[in-house]
Amino acid sequence: MLLFLLAACGHHIPEPTGALAPLPAPASSLAVCRAEFATGTLPKGMVVAHGALKVDVPSTQSGLVLLHPDGAWLVDGGMAVGFETSMREVKGLVGFAMREASKGWTRAGTPEEVLGRAGLAPAMLKGAILSHGHFDHLGGLLDLPAVPIWAPAQELEEASAVAAGGKGSILPAEARALVERGRAISFDGPAVGPYPASWDLYGDGSAVIVPMPGHTAGSVGTLLRLPDGRRVFHVGDTVWVREGYEAREPKGWLASSFDSSREGTDEQIQRLWQLHQADPELIILPAHDRRQWEALFGAGDCIR
Numbered sequence: 219m220l221l222f223l224l225a226a227c228g229h230h231i232p233e234p235t236g237a238l239a240p241l242p243a244p245a246s247s248l249a250v251c252r253a254e255f256a257t258g259t260l261p262k263g264m265v266v267a268h269g270a271l272k273v274d275v276p277s278t279q280s281g282l283v284l285l286h287p288d289g290a291w292l293v294d295g296g297m298a299v300g301f302e303t304s305m306r307e308v309k310g311l312v313g314f315a316m317r318e319a320s321k322g323w324t325r326a327g328t329p330e331e332v333l334g335r336a337g338l339a340p341a342m343l344k345g346a347i348l349s350h351g352h353f354d355h356l357g358g359l360l361d362l363p364a365v366p367i368w369a370p371a372q373e374l375e376e377a378s379a380v381a382a383g384g385k386g387s388i389l390p391a392e393a394r395a396l397v398e399r400g401r402a403i404s405f406d407g408p409a410v411g412p413y414p415a416s417w418d419l420y421g422d423g424s425a426v427i428v429p430m431p432g433h434t435a436g437s438v439g440t441l442l443r444l445p446d447g448r449r450v451f452h453v454g455d456t457v458w459v460r461e462g463y464e465a466r467e468p469k470g471w472l473a474s475s476f477d478s479s480r481e482g483t484d485e486q487i488q489r490l491w492q493l494h495q496a497d498p499e500l501i502i503l504p505a506h507d508r509r510q511w512e513a514l515f516g517a518g519d520c521i522r
């Protein structure tokens with residue numbers, strides 16, 4: 219009888235009324251700064267196939283500084299101070315393309331000086347993420363000799379091949395340094411969007427690295443969640459300008475001569491286009507498109 223009375227007093231929770239708002243993303247404790255190593259302009263016809271050669275696009279060689287309670291990291295390092303010396307070993311078409319792409323940049327200082335302006339000493343860096351091994355991303359990291367450089371095994375394997383005298387798109391001097399200082403990223407995390415695996419740098423989702431093979435076999439993208447709620451996707455040189463993913467536009471012939479796989483790069487551009495269509499709020503950041511960096515950082519150099 220007592221049980222019956224207790225049961226009769228029970229009630230059902232009614233169905234909720236109204237639509238369910240999406241859960242907010244957890245707060246991010248990541249702050250992000252830009253370290254602009256060099257500025258320049260690139261002819262639009264070089265960076266996208268249908269761009270006019272007489273129209274210049276503002277360009278940058280920048281590093282992204284990630285500041286987090288678990289340590290500071292740098293994504294990319296610009297060109298090496300000793301680039302000209304390293305180029306003496308490089309001949310042929312690859313050398314020609316590299317020399318053309320290296321012209322017209324105005325350097326802001328050595329990587330150490332530029333980081334210093336952001337209040338960062340190289341010793342504070344736990345590591346560097348390499349978007350890919352080309353001279354305008356890897357070189358400057360060699361000027362920060364105590365910082366371990368993290369890249370996928372494919373990029374480290376290409377460095378080993380070049381260091382042993384084989385062909386590849388990494389400068390021989392820089393390949394030798396990458397062999398010495400490189401550490402292999404293992405993508406042990408789940409699929410993220412169209413990417414089959416990931417590496418959660420801090421374990422809290424604020425900075426997630428994904429494989430983007432195409433421009434080079436070991437190219438990576440870096441997805442960031444900023445404290446102000448914005449999400450940023452640094453895509454290296456998969457596209458050089460925003461028109462690449464906005465219009466699924468292939469690169470011009472000189473820029474595409476740096477792609478190790480044309481088909482792979484096109485596939486990655488398709489994915490970026492798809493992401494942009496599905497999620498226009500996601501800020502896609504091509505490594506060299508200065509307009510996108512300016513739009514993200516505005517007048518300041520840090521987002522905290």
Ligand SMILES: [Zn+2]
Nearest residue numbers: 352354455505
């Ligand atoms: Zn580049």
